[in-house]
Every structure is written in C-alpha cells, then in structure tokens.
Amino acid sequence: MPQRNVKEQLVDGASRVLLEQGYHAASVGDIVAAAGIPKGSVYNHFDSKEDLAMEVVRRYVDSYPFDALLEPESSPLARLRTFFSDTIERTVARGVTSGCLLGNFSTELVGHSDPISQLVADSLAQMGGAATTVLTESRQRGELPKDLDPVVLGPYLVDAFEGSVARAKVGGTRAPLDSFLDFTFDVLLKR
Amino acid sequence: MPQRNVKEQLVDGASRVLLEQGYHAASVGDIVAAAGIPKGSVYNHFDSKEDLAMEVVRRYVDSYPFDALLEPESSPLARLRTFFSDTIERTVARGVTSGCLLGNFSTELVGHSDPISQLVADSLAQMGGAATTVLTESRQRGELPKDLDPVVLGPYLVDAFEGSVARAKVGGTRAPLDSFLDFTFDVLLKR
Amino acid sequence: MPQRNVKEQLVDGASRVLLEQGYHAASVGDIVAAAGIPKGSVYNHFDSKEDLAMEVVRRYVDSYPFDALLEPESSPLARLRTFFSDTIERTVARGVTSGCLLGNFSTELVGHSDPISQLVADSLAQMGGAATTVLTESRQRGELPKDLDPVVLGPYLVDAFEGSVARAKVGGTRAPLDSFLDFTFDVLLKR
Amino acid sequence: MPQRNVKEQLVDGASRVLLEQGYHAASVGDIVAAAGIPKGSVYNHFDSKEDLAMEVVRRYVDSYPFDALLEPESSPLARLRTFFSDTIERTVARGVTSGCLLGNFSTELVGHSDPISQLVADSLAQMGGAATTVLTESRQRGELPKDLDPVVLGPYLVDAFEGSVARAKVGGTRAPLDSFLDFTFDVLLKR
DNA sequence: ACCTCCGGGACCTCCCGTTGGT
DNA sequence: ACCAACGGGAGGTCCCGGAGGT
Numbered sequence: 001m002p003q004r005n006v007k008e009q010l011v012d013g014a015s016r017v018l019l020e021q022g023y024h025a026a027s028v029g030d031i032v033a034a035a036g037i038p039k040g041s042v043y044n045h046f047d048s049k050e051d052l053a054m055e056v057v058r059r060y061v062d063s064y065p066f067d068a069l070l071e072p073e074s075s076p077l078a079r080l081r082t083f084f085s086d087t088i089e090r091t092v093a094r095g096v097t098s099g100c101l102l103g104n105f106s107t108e109l110v111g112h113s114d115p116i117s118q119l120v121a122d123s124l125a126q127m128g129g130a131a132t133t134v135l136t137e138s139r140q141r142g143e144l145p146k147d148l149d150p151v152v153l154g155p156y157l158v159d160a161f162e163g164s165v166a167r168a169k170v171g172g173t174r175a176p177l178d179s180f181l182d183f184t185f186d187v188l189l190k191r
Numbered sequence: 192m193p194q195r196n197v198k199e200q201l202v203d204g205a206s207r208v209l210l211e212q213g214y215h216a217a218s219v220g221d222i223v224a225a226a227g228i229p230k231g232s233v234y235n236h237f238d239s240k241e242d243l244a245m246e247v248v249r250r251y252v253d254s255y256p257f258d259a260l261l262e263p264e265s266s267p268l269a270r271l272r273t274f275f276s277d278t279i280e281r282t283v284a285r286g287v288t289s290g291c292l293l294g295n296f297s298t299e300l301v302g303h304s305d306p307i308s309q310l311v312a313d314s315l316a317q318m319g320g321a322a323t324t325v326l327t328e329s330r331q332r333g334e335l336p337k338d339l340d341p342v343v344l345g346p347y348l349v350d351a352f353e354g355s356v357a358r359a360k361v362g363g364t365r366a367p368l369d370s371f372l373d374f375t376f377d378v379l380l381k382r
Numbered sequence: 383m384p385q386r387n388v389k390e391q392l393v394d395g396a397s398r399v400l401l402e403q404g405y406h407a408a409s410v411g412d413i414v415a416a417a418g419i420p421k422g423s424v425y426n427h428f429d430s431k432e433d434l435a436m437e438v439v440r441r442y443v444d445s446y447p448f449d450a451l452l453e454p455e456s457s458p459l460a461r462l463r464t465f466f467s468d469t470i471e472r473t474v475a476r477g478v479t480s481g482c483l484l485g486n487f488s489t490e491l492v493g494h495s496d497p498i499s500q501l502v503a504d505s506l507a508q509m510g511g512a513a514t515t516v517l518t519e520s521r522q523r524g525e526l527p528k529d530l531d532p533v534v535l536g537p538y539l540v541d542a543f544e545g546s547v548a549r550a551k552v553g554g555t556r557a558p559l560d561s562f563l564d565f566t567f568d569v570l571l572k573r
Numbered sequence: 574m575p576q577r578n579v580k581e582q583l584v585d586g587a588s589r590v591l592l593e594q595g596y597h598a599a600s601v602g603d604i605v606a607a608a609g610i611p612k613g614s615v616y617n618h619f620d621s622k623e624d625l626a627m628e629v630v631r632r633y634v635d636s637y638p639f640d641a642l643l644e645p646e647s648s649p650l651a652r653l654r655t656f657f658s659d660t661i662e663r664t665v666a667r668g669v670t671s672g673c674l675l676g677n678f679s680t681e682l683v684g685h686s687d688p689i690s691q692l693v694a695d696s697l698a699q700m701g702g703a704a705t706t707v708l709t710e711s712r713q714r715g716e717l718p719k720d721l722d723p724v725v726l727g728p729y730l731v732d733a734f735e736g737s738v739a740r741a742k743v744g745g746t747r748a749p750l751d752s753f754l755d756f757t758f759d760v761l762l763k764r
Numbered sequence: 765a766c767c768t769c770c771g772g773g774a775c776c777t778c779c780c781g782t783t784g785g786t
Numbered sequence: 787a788c789c790a791a792c793g794g795g796a797g798g799t800c801c802c803g804g805a806g807g808t
Contacts, residue, residue, distance in 0.1 A: 487743075548680050
C-alpha cells in the first residue's frame with residue numbers, strides 16, 4: 001500500500017480549510033493541497049465534497065467537551081462557564097476569524113445541503129439541550145434565579161454565544177467572546 | 192431600446208439572490224437571471240460582484256427602522272422591542288431560511304472580502320450602539336435593572352438576536368426568534 | 383466582438399469529431415481542439431455536449447439529398463439508387479471508418495440521451511419514409527415487382543444500408559456498400 | 574476467503590453492462606458493481622478493460638446457435654429462419670434497447686480498439702458466411718430463386734438484420750425485427 | 765489470488781470579468 | 787449605456803490501472 005493515513009490527512013485538511021474558508025469558497029483543490037494528498041484520492045473515501053464536510057462537522061461536534069460539562073462533580077454553573085470558556089479558547093486558538101463551524105455552516109448551507117443543515121441544526125440543538133440540562137441542575141441546587149427557565153435559557157445562551165462568535169470573527173477580535181462570558185455568568189446568571 | 196432602471200433591477204435581484212444563496216454560491220449569472228437583465232450590463236454599473244454586494248449590504252442596513260428606534264416618543268424599551276419585533280417580521284416575510292444578510296455575510300466573507308467584512312462589522316456595531324443608546328435612555332428613566340450595563344447589553348442583545356436568526360434559518364422555523372423576543376423583554380429586561 | 387464564426391467553427395469541429403470518435407469517446411476538449419476555439423466558449427452557444435450533438439445530428443440529416451430524391455423528374459428507382467449512391471460516396475469521402483452518424487448514434491446513445499435517440503429514430507424513420515414514397519411512385523409506374531410492399535421495403539432498405547455501413551466501417555472497406563447498391567438495385571428491385 | 578467464480582462473475586457482469594451501456598459509457602466501476610466483485614480483482618484476470626471486452630465478445634459470439642443452423646436435418650431455409658428468429662427472441666429477452674453487441678461495437682469501437690474491431694468484423698463475416706453456406710445448400714435443393722447469389726445474399730441479410738436491430742434499439746420496439754423476418758423469408762426468399 | 769487503497773489525469777460544466785460593435 | 791459573445795481558468799467528479807500487504 002503506497003501510503004497510509006490518507007483519509008485522516010484529508011479530514012484534517014478539510015477541517016482546517018472548511019473552517020477557514022467556508023464551504024463554497026473552499027475548493028476540493030484547496031483541501032487536498034492543505035492535506036498534502038492528490039486530488040484523485042478524495043473520492044476513494046467520500047462520495048462527494050458534501051459527504052466529506054459531513055464528516056468534518058461530526059468531528060467538530062465530537063470535539064466539544066460535553067463529558068466535562070455533564071459530569072456532576074463541580075458546580076453546574078461553574079461547569080457551564082468552563083464549557084464556554086474552553087470553547088472560546090479553542091476558538092481563539094484556531095483563529096478568531098475562523099469562527100465556529102456550526103455557526104458558519106448554519107448560515108451558509110441552508111438551501112444548498114439539507115444533510116449538512118440538518119446535522120448542524122441538530123448539533124446546535126444538542127448544545128442548547130446540554131446547557132438546559134446543566135441549568136436545570138443548577139436550578140435544583142438553588143443557584144439559578146427563579147425567573148430563568150432552563151429550557152428557554154439554554155438555547156438562548158447558545159444563540160448569544162454563536163452571535164458573539166460571528167461578531168468576533170468579522171471584527172477580528174476576541175472581545176465579544178469575553179464579553180459574552182462575563183455578562184452571562186457575572187450578570188445574567190447571578191441575579 | 193433597453194430597460195430603464197437596469198441598475199435598480201440589478202440591485203433588487205442581487206439583494207434577493209445574495210440573501211437566499213449566499214455570496215459564493217450565487218453566481219453573477221444567477222443574479223442577472225433573477226434581475227431579468229443581460230449579464231454584460233452588470234459591469235456598466237459595478238466594478239465587480241464584490242462591489243455590487245457592497246451596495247446590497249448598504250441598502251439592507253438602510254432598511255432597518257433606526258429612525259423609529261431612536262425617536263424619543265414612546266418608552267425606550269417598547270421602542271427596542273418594536274425594533275426587534277419588526278425586524279423579525281420582515282425576516283420571516285422574506286423567508287426564515289434566508290436569515291439576516293449581516294449574519295450571513297459576517298460568517299461567510301471574512302478572509303474573502305475585507306471591504307464587505309468591514310461594512311458588516313460596522314453595521315453590526317451600529318445596531319449594538321443603537322441598542323445601547325436606547326438602553327441608556329431606559330436606564331435614565333429607571334426602567335432598567337441596575338446591574339445591566341447598556342454598553343455591554345446592547346451588543347449582547349444583537350449577538351443573541353443574530354444567533355437566534357441563524358438557528359431559525361437552519362432549523363426552518365421562526366420559533367427561536369419569538370423565543371428571543373419573549374425572553375429578552377419579558378424576563379431579562381424586566382427584573 | 384473578439385471573433386466571429388465561433389459557433390460555426392464549433393459545430394463543424396463537433397461534426398467531424400463526433401462522427402469519427404463517437405459521442406462518449408469524444409471529449410469536449412477534443413472538439414474544441416478540432417474547432418480551434420477555446421473551451422470556455424462552448425457553453426455560450428450550447429447548454430451541454432448533448433445539446434451540441436443534437437445540432438450536429440440535425441445538420442447531418444439536413445445534408446441528405448432528400449430534395450433530389452423526391453423530385454419527380456427522372457425514374458423513381460433511378461433517383462433512389464442515386465440517393466444511396468451519393469450517400470455512399472459522401473460516406474466514403476468522409477472516411478469509411480467513420481460510418482454514418484445516425485447508425486453510430488442509434489447504437490451508442492440509447493439509454494444515455496433520450497433527446498438524441500429520439501431524433502435519430504425520427505431521422506431513420508424519415509429516410510425509410512422517403513424511400514417508401516419513392517417506391518410507391520415506382521410501383522404506380524409498374525417498375526416494381528408486385529410482391530414488394532413499399533411500406534415494408536423502404537425501411538428494410540434503410541436497415542440494410544445502415545447495416546452495410548456498419549460492416550464497411552468495422553471492416554475498413556467500402557465493399558459492403560457497393561455490394562448493397564448492386565444487390566438492391568440490380569437484383570432485388572429488378573425481378 | 575474470497576469468492577470462487579470471480580472471473581465468471583466478472584465476465585457475466587461485464588457482458589450485461591457492456592451490452593446495455595456500451596464500451597466507453599460503461600466504467601470498470603459499473604462493471605464490478607454489476608458483477609458484485611471488488612474493482613482490484615479485475616486486473617488479476619484481464620490486462621485491461623479492452624481485454625475483458627474481448628472475452629465478452631467471444632462469449633457473445635459463442636452463444637449464437639451456429640450448430641443448429643448448419644445441422645443438415647431440416648430444410649436449409651427453415652433453419653436459417655429459425656436462426657434469425659431465435660436470435661431475435663434472445664435479443665428481445667435481453668431488452669430490445671440493448672441491441673446486438675456486434676452491431677453496437679461495430680460502430681463504437683473503430684479507431685479506439687483494433688483488436689475488438691477485428692474480432693467484431695470477423696464475427697460478422699462468420700455470420701454472413703454461415704448464412705451463405707445455408708443458402709448454398711438451399712440453392713442446391715432448388716429452394717432458392719436463381720437470381721439470388723448466396724455469397725452476396727448471406728452478408729446482405731446479416732446487414733439488414735443488424736440494421737433492423739439498431740432501429741429496434743433506438744426506437745424501443747421489436748417491430749423492425751419482426752418486419753425483417755417476415756419480409757426476408759416470406760417475400761425476398763420466396764420468389 | 766485477492767482486494768483495499770491509491771493517484772495522475774481528464775471529464776463536462778460553469779465561473780467572473782471583458783471586449784467591442786451598436 | 788448597453789449587451790451578445792467571448793475566454794482563460796477552475797469547479798467537483800470520476801476515470802482506468804497499479805501497488806503492495808494479506
């Protein structure tokens with residue numbers, strides 16, 4: 001067998017390029033160039049660019065620290081803050097101007113790829129649901145102001161987060177992200 | 192003899208197509224087809240697709256009801272709610288799955304068009320600033336809980352709004368938008 | 383306008399290449415190379431390779447000497463013989479190994495292009511019909527043996543002709559064509 | 574442990590696919606999919622797609638009922654009619670729109686594969702020769718009109734047959750085949 | 765013998781911007 | 787100002803055949 005890891009290299013390269021350039025702007029040529037593999041090898045592993053992007057989204061979602069978020073060891077609110085904080089750091093590390101793959105694809109691919117859009121919608125819902133779960137815990141511990149409904153608040157926080165990621169991206173600064181974190185946990189959730 | 196408002200038709204068509212398809216996915220051919228004009232005419236009025244898109248963004252921003260938002264007639268919070276509410280209705284009227292041009296371009300065009308990205312960033316900042324202005328008014332009237340800083344809260348609300356538009360878009364439902372409106376004005380700002 | 387005749391050159395080149403190589407074996411690159419035009423120009427004139435091939439078939443059919451065949455000046459049988467004889471000479475002039483576009487496409491494109499297949503079927507029917515018309519004339523003049531039904535014989539002769547063109551093509555010799563002509567007119571129709 | 578009759582499956586699949594799609598339109602991928610074997614296995618048994626197609630043609634020719642045609646039991650003309658009639662039924666059973674492999678390849682592969690073209694030409698000549706043999710028998714029995722030369726008539730009938738198969742294929746109807754049979758044996762050969 | 769993975773190259777199509785006659 | 791025609795280049799996809807471990 002000539003080489004190994006071709007598929008792995010491909011998905012890695014695609015992850016980087018799709019995150020940085022977007023779906024339509026990133027050509028398969030760009031991706032294979034970044035992955036360091038020949039173009040002809042792409043379709044040995046994926047049926048289409050869309051199929052490859054699906055895998056990239058799956059891996060992206062899998063990289064979220066959901067385990068730590070739901071582990072009932074420390075305070076729920078602390079865990080939620082850590083979840084967002086870690087995510088912010090990872091986002092910044094990849095480059096603020098790359099933004100969040102879910103947010104990027106949520107606006108770019110509607111009407112162009114139903115499978116990806118569905119996956120993105122589900123992933124966003126999953127995040128909102130996880131937040132709701134933690135907030136419900138928090139409420140049971142009496143940490144949460146009583147007027148805040150976890151079911152509504154969870155997705156709301158995810159929306160606010162994604163919005164701030166988008167603004168950070170287009171502005172080229174992490175400020176909106178830090179602002180989101182501070183306001184959410186130091187003001188909104190703290191009475 | 193050619194059409195009269197060729198430029199107008201062009202911008203109208205481009206507004207629709209760019210909002211629905213995105214920048215990279217919409218070809219100049221798609222745009223002129225939607226506008227009902229010949230392709231060669233585009234470059235009599237704009238230097239490039241990018242230039243045309245700039246004009247589309249400007250018109251999009253101009254269509255926001257900033258005047259009504261800042262007119263000191265009714266209650267500031269009421270005006271802010273109306274601003275978002277009207278915007279939601281217009282968004283829904285254009286098709287939820289189209290989303291918001293600013294949100295769409297904020298994630299798609301970073302790294303591809305600095306002029307558009309800058310314009311989008313500025314427009315988002317403008318919205319946040321307008322919200323801050325109104326919230327400051329509100330604070331002066333004592334309508335606003337004291338722990339909420341208008342300077343932080345204004346952009347935060349815009350982020351949350353844009354995030355909910357994105358989620359509505361990818362989910363194909365207006366629910367996140369209504370949820371945003373209710374939570375923001377019935378809970379968050381009504382402590 | 384940079385150049386003219388681009389479309390004409392394109393169709394001419396396509397006629398040559400499609401006849402010689404067949405539909406699937408001839409790439410658009412081959413065609414534009416033969417036509418001496420850049421590849422990007424093809425789709426200014428035709429929607430697809432299939433569309434271009436349709437035009438080629440139309441021109442091919444138009445090149446048959448149907449007028450002379452149906453002109454009631456000389457003997458019907460003489461005109462029919464001339465029709466086939468002329469067609470044979472033109473076929474040989476283009477290269478026996480190219481065969482007949484209708485025959486070639488009739489076997490290659492079924493299941494791949496319904497529009498072309500239909501056009502080819504119609505054209506073949508047209509030839510058979512024309513032969514029938516002339517044979518009917520002949521019968522009325524008493525030139526035709528009574529047991530030969532023009533309605534059946536017309537298409538039969540066309541089939542035999544196309545079959546002999548195919549055999550000449552694959553054999554690389556005009557012998558089957560001459561044989562067709564002699565047997566048909568000196569034996570079959572001369573009872 | 575792999576399959577047993579890999580080669581057999583391969584040739585069977587290739588026979589079907591090449592007959593239905595043609596040589597250039599059928600990819601090796603299509604063939605192995607139809608055969609239910611992995612693509613890499615092809616080149617263990619054949620040097621190339623061309624080589625595989627050669628085998629397919631050989632089997633196709635072997636499937637003709639030449640034995641029954643030449644067995645001097647019943648009337649020569651009856652045997653010839655049966656030969657064509659059986660061939661027609663087998664052709665129809667495989668799908669009229671598939672046509673005849675010899676006819677299909679005779680027009681598609683000239684200039685692309687000399688070995689296949691040669692084999693097809695020889696096979697066609699073989700058929701014509703067999704017909705001539707039987708017609709000669711017939712002549713000796715006095716069954717055949719004296720003006721019909723078996724040497725010319727044999728190939729002529731094969732050409733007419735192949736032409737009618739092509740017309741049946743592109744027209745999607747067996748009518749030309751039945752017409753060929755009736756006219757040939759009820760009119761042409763019956764004085 | 766088998767078969768997974770590989771890969772250089774070419775497929776058809778379409779892109780965006782331009783040219784130049786009207 | 788208009789716009790039909792143009793064109794270099796790239797888009798995603800798929801081709802046939804091979805390499806090499808099992």
